[in-house]
Amino acid sequence: MSREKELLRKEMMPHMLCPGCGHGIVMGAMLRVLSRRFETLDDVVLVAGIGCSSRIVGYIDACTLHTTHGRALTFATGIKLARPDLTVIVVTGDGDGLSIGGNHFLHAARRNVGLTCVLFNNETYGMTGGQLAPTTVLNAYTSTSPDGNTEPAFDAANLAIAAGATFVARGQAFRTDALEDLFDQALDNDGFSFLDVMTDCTEYFVRKNSLGHGSDALFSQGSVDEEIQCDLAAGPTLRAADGWPTRDILPTGVLHRASRPSLSARLELAGQAAR
């Protein structure tokens, strides 16, 4: 049995992810990195909010905490300050992390709390039935935008950079080798690391917008990457010509690095000064 499989809680199987969902691919990439970095996950705390992505922490044999909607980062901040020696990883979704939890996201990044936040970005609320998210692209159909989305989407990575995160990257379920590398680098950073991961909601978002099968959605991520790398990205839309909704062209890879002391480091300094 491979090492990453040993990190799964077999008694929690079968998992609740839908066929074709990209979340399992992202979790697999995370598990491979964790299995390379840690003998056991005794000192790794995985904290999640509410949503499809947040359920995956329960599948991993670590210290796992499934919190309230949008507030995982607040629990994680308390854990990291109480036990700076623990590795704290937050798993969140785009609705959880950027809508209901948007304020906590900004402030965790601003404080440079020493944790890694992995945002499974499928551009919709999957668990509640495919509603509009702050990351849903313009014109896309969701169950609460029946005539197409009229609101612009957030760029989660830009938000994190503006708020003060010290490591920001974007990966894709389509490119697990690159994703593993980015997650590994995120864990190396002492401060707040943010990893925006493109993944697809096949049961709601992909079907509502007639994007084909799960594999079609997955491959469409690749085309984004390739077009950018080849400098072929001519406009802000990729799939409109095919009748598909627009998908913003987003850069992948490491997007930002900064060197600033983490919150734990600053608090220890402050404590020493007071003494």
Next chain:
Amino acid sequence: MAERHLIQGNEACAQGAIAAGCRFFGGYPISPSSEIAEYMARELPKRGGVFIQMEDEMASLGSVLGASLAGMKAMTATSGPGFTLMQEHLGYASLAEIPCVVADVMRLGPSTGLPTSPSQGDVMQAQWGSHGDRSAVALAPGTVKEVYDLTIGAFDVAERLRTPVTLLFDETTGHTREGVSLVEPDPGSLWRRPMPHPAPGHLLEAFVPNEEGVAQVPDFGRGYRFHVTGLMHDERGYPTSDGSVAAALLERLERKLVPVEDWFPPEEHCLDDAGVAIIAYGIMGRVVKQVVDRLRAEGTRAGMFRPRVLWPFPARTLKRAINRARLVVVVEMNAGQWAIPVEQAMEGRVQTVRVNSLGGEPIGVDELCEQVAKAAFAEAGVA
């Protein structure tokens, strides 16, 4: 005899928390509770503790719950509007059995209300503010010294029963300065959360209850790997949609709180032969005590019952204490929030009268004497 200090209720709360071993405070400024956060911001770093000002009250309690799961005694302090924002995480802490203390220094509401005027308007919110059927613990200190003692008591209950505990006191108690002798507890006498027996590693018994009905959840980072969730869960801590497991969990969470009323006996003043029992808590207890003395001097056999535990409702203690009363008067700085369960407990056998103040002012001795005397007169059938 311990040294006497002139301190306010909010400082007594912070000092009590530190004496109880609290080393984490996550807070958000709000009148009239902010002195608690300010004291903790000054003192906790000197004691190896952590103070953090979070971005809002939901985040404050979230950080407290995280720190508690990582093994620290942790608290926050707030007032009405902030207490409302914390209700989601109070429900989470109840279901996931995470020890924590929340001090709610009550001000007049609803909404922004009168931010610097006292009130007892959060009594029902402390029990029913969070969704679902949840049994809550709320303690109501009435003096500065008692704020100190009950803050320590709140941590003991939180740790022993792995539950959130709310301290309910009002702006007047929070800001009144009194000369008090505070006795620090012997650290050995303080409760620590129950710890699991099985060997470290992959733990499938994190939520197996002990003999007091309390889950034995380890702290994170102590060699145990386990799951904590706000979903209904089985004794492994894993989510379940089995209705019978969910119902049994809710019943256990309610049952484990039953002994709390016995741990903090009420203040009883002249109740032994009292035909008129006046019930009051917090700051109103201090007024009622004087009212009882004056009424007695005038020939009315009055007595006071001042509960220190508001929730779970101390029905056993109350019925035992006021069993001679023909008339029960419930005095509150709200519209009668605690009078409702009192009337329920009396089952219509005793006449109950409510005296309420809604304007952000405690009821004075003169006015209260008059109202109680009038009620007593009416009850005697003379009017």
